Amino acid sequence: MEEQIITIAPLNGERWWGGLTALGNQMPYASNTKEYDLERQNENNQIVPLLISSKGRYVYGEHPFRFCFRNDTLLLHSNFEKLSVIQGGENLREAYLAASTKHFPASGKTPEELFFSKPQYNTWIELMYNQNQADIEAYAQQVLSNGFPTGIFMIDDNWQNHYGNFDFKAAKFPDPKGMVERLHSIGFKIMLWVSPYVTADSPEARFLEEKGYLIKERGKDTPAILRWWNGSSACFDLTNPAAFEYLKQQLYDTQKKYGVDGFKFDAGDVMYMCGDNLEFFNPSANAAVFSQKWAEMGLYFPYNEYRTSFKMGGQPLVQRLGDKPYSWDAVSWLIPDMIAAGLLGHAYTCPDMIGGGAYSTFLNIDKDSFDQELIVRSCQIHAFMPMMQFSVAPWRILDQKHLEICQKFARFHETMGAYFWETAKKSSQTGEPMVRHMEYMYPGQGFLNCKDQFMIGDKYMVAPMVTKGTSRVVKLPSGKWRDDQGKIYKGGRTISIQVPIERLPYFECIK
Template identity: 25%
Template sequence: MTAAQLSLDVRRAGHTVLAGAGGATGALRFRTGGTWQHATRLTRWTFGNGVLALTAATTAPGATVEARVTPAADRYRLEWQVKGAAADRLGLAYALASAGHWYGHGEAQTPTGGPATDQPWPLDSGQVVHPGFSPASYYMIDPFWYTSDATGLRVDTGHVMDVAINQQDDGLGRFDVESAEPYRATVFVESTPLEVYRDYVGIVGKPAKSDATDAQYADPVWNSWAQFYTHVDQAKLLSYARALHDHGVRGHTLQLDDKWESDYGNMTFDAKAYPDPAAMSRTIHSLGFDFGLWVTLWINLDSDQYRYAADHGYLLKDAAGTARPCTVTWWNGTAGIIDLANPDARAWYVGRLHHLMSTYGIDGLKFDTRFFDDRCAPHPGYKPTDYQRLGAELADGFDLQGVGIRVHWDTTAHRAGFVTRQVDKGTGWNSLRASVTQNLAISTIGYPFVTTDMIGGSSGQPAPSKQVLVRWAQSAALQPLMYASTSPVDTVDVTTGKKVTYDRETVDLYRAAIARHERLAPYIRDQVRQTLRTGDPIMRPLFFDFPKDPAGYTVTDEWLLGPAVLAAPQLTPGGSRTVHLPQGTWYDVVHGTTLHGPRTLTGYGTPLGTTPVFVRRGAPGADKALRALR
């Protein structure tokens, strides 16, 4: 702690491992009258009953900061507030370099296209500018960050935050809460980043189960979105299913995504596009797939169900005037949102889902959109964060078929054990790379059952090239689950409307990736069981297992799948790459040789059919992994 300008710094073994921002930014900062101010000179302190109480002057005339610090062996709890001024935002700011590299956060908004095409890893290697960091966000995020120096920050809030990490290369991390309520946070101090992660999981909880089944860990789910977007109908979907089946491209489920309803919220098939949905379902089942359907809680104003839901009070109310329903604009129009905190609304919605599923032989659902919006008012007695819990409880009653769901921030989301899918990616190399670093970010904020966005990407961009599609499949094969859409047989370029046909090699290499993942499934399921015991992520950065290896903290294109498998697929154009091996004895699956780390392999050859993968001799599960990968 410094007294000239109040800053709660962390020192370990005589070295600073986390320091507050100095200068005009200030470590404890607040906004009043539209201007940012900060704590300055320490004016009073007391220590009693294990609590350090502090009072500091500020740059705002007449205003003081009052803070309470409760220390423990591996963390301290911080609570502070402003007195003598009306503050509408409170924040902490840190000098990033004081703590080494920064990680966590989840899906990050960046000036260069994140999270769709950019996910810096570490976070400080790029810029994160995320002003709507909220429990109602569509992004998979949690207010938790950790560092290579084994410190961490968890902000305990249900309010919207404004998070900026290295914005305009300023070297600062700013974590501001849009509220005048006291700022509450936990700062962790540990020996390794993995131990910081474990401390955090000790607060938010580890998964109580895995939502995915054994079959869903073994084979991919096929979803129609990137293959057709909204230009889909019964004939196209069945042709898609038959082509996958006839070319031996395996999958456990075929899901019909967006644009099957007559209007959004009706929960009835568009009769022109789907003349016989029951027969469509039977055909999909006869091809060996389960059948799934995309659904949302958002009911468009032009839906014939909107008026019924509004008249019965089933929709969230407007935060600006609770006498009327809240309306939100989304990618498919303007809608109201079912209020899951209203038991009658929930029962009505769930009843319609069950009727739809039983009528047409639908096995599971892909829930999309959000369960709350910051423009809406929560049901009386509820908070915005409660809707993450309510959404998780709703989804837990259905088979999500391995595509998972996007709930976060609330402890129920951590404990439910859902598969987590990423936000839509583009179809280029940058999105493939972002899919890897983003899963590392999501895995290490407490959501271990990760899958990438659809293999090959989506986001309304030109169809992926053969090389991107194959490399993405090879990468996904070495992750916990595979989530597929673009067929390796052929697809449609949404930007031109023209058919794109891939060659036989594309199909063969894609099938080989699926086969590799299927063989790895017993090993992966062992990791799932280990995660249920410990909460540790399955897909994780090298430094979680090798914290003393400095090179591992900036590796962006490798990961560990459990303790025994190191994946280093090709994520860029070209036919070679550099591979870093941490300490240990590693079996090179491609060449059948044994290597000793730490070492860096340069110019490792990666023709299109080759994916570098290594097995750590002596690690738990190594023998099972070797049998699968050889």
């Protein structure tokens, strides 16, 4: 199709969200931005061909497009379809609901309740590529001995013999089925890291090549070798229905063999799939279609997690924010990025790992110089989100005071689990985000650029610390609000509050 170029002039005071979850901290978008290409860029997180505005308008594509802003004018480029702006209502919420109802309606299904009622623990930062049975069982026991709740336990990359193989390494896991049984017996559900990649020089790759189940080099009858963050590999061609079914059955067999509950579906990033040398089984497929098919695999496994996908709004998939650095900037990005995920249709999203997913930060820790306040504030933000995930072990990096605070908020998240679960079930019917922008809930009250407060459902407003310090300003919407200390406030005004390290400020709407 000939390239379509669409120019959308701004309305007075209009601002836009959407496209890439990872850009949430830049939303609403500035008057001038660089161009983003949803077919080739995902910035380590989810992408959806959707843009929505504070004035009730939206743009939706069935295919990836390019977009940028020039002096508040939205410029769109599509090689697949003619795009247009649609007036869905008068404000951000009405625009989102109009778009979601028409283009990605709520499925009526949720992920498993445990995602919302208990914390998650991921072995990546503690073990990196040295996943092994002894250390995994020790980590799980340390969760209990340090007074943290049990929950979902994710065994990360390099548990398997190689990519495309789904058996545990015998040298590292002498009794994997017994390990899973023991972890189950102390209260954990178990998920395994998987990707669509296949180690090129392996028996599995040769078998899959013979079956025609791998992405090929264009014009050749040989598998393409894709470069990704952990080397160069062949890749399942999930646009081939037979390859899709084969991989799904392999995962089912893995569940049956070892007793695991589900999978962390990593990779699938369009940035690794957009080479012009790739040839998919489906001749009309591209990187975005591949990413969507990889996400569809998760629909067969109620215990699932994704860091990247294309479209898939309204579906019972657990999404997670991409790995962020250990920094106060990254802490301040958690709220706007979570809001962006929700506005792209991903209601069931987990923030990044507590403290960030940059494993190098947590090597050779000196507790005397390490900023423990950052870990605690990150943990507090997670505690009032739909999900929270630990990876670095808090008991390894924190002194007793800060460890006890993190344990307290892990337990707090558990006590809020019933509310999170009820909100998740409502989202499965309405399609609304669980984590909501203040402008979404209270349009026209001065919250357009608010990035340090959020609503979860329609009952609680959360105003955590996202910078170093022990005080902050909170802007209250109209209505009557009761804070976490029982104090009642009349809304429609700004207040200054003290936030000692032990406190997570939140406000319940009581009128």
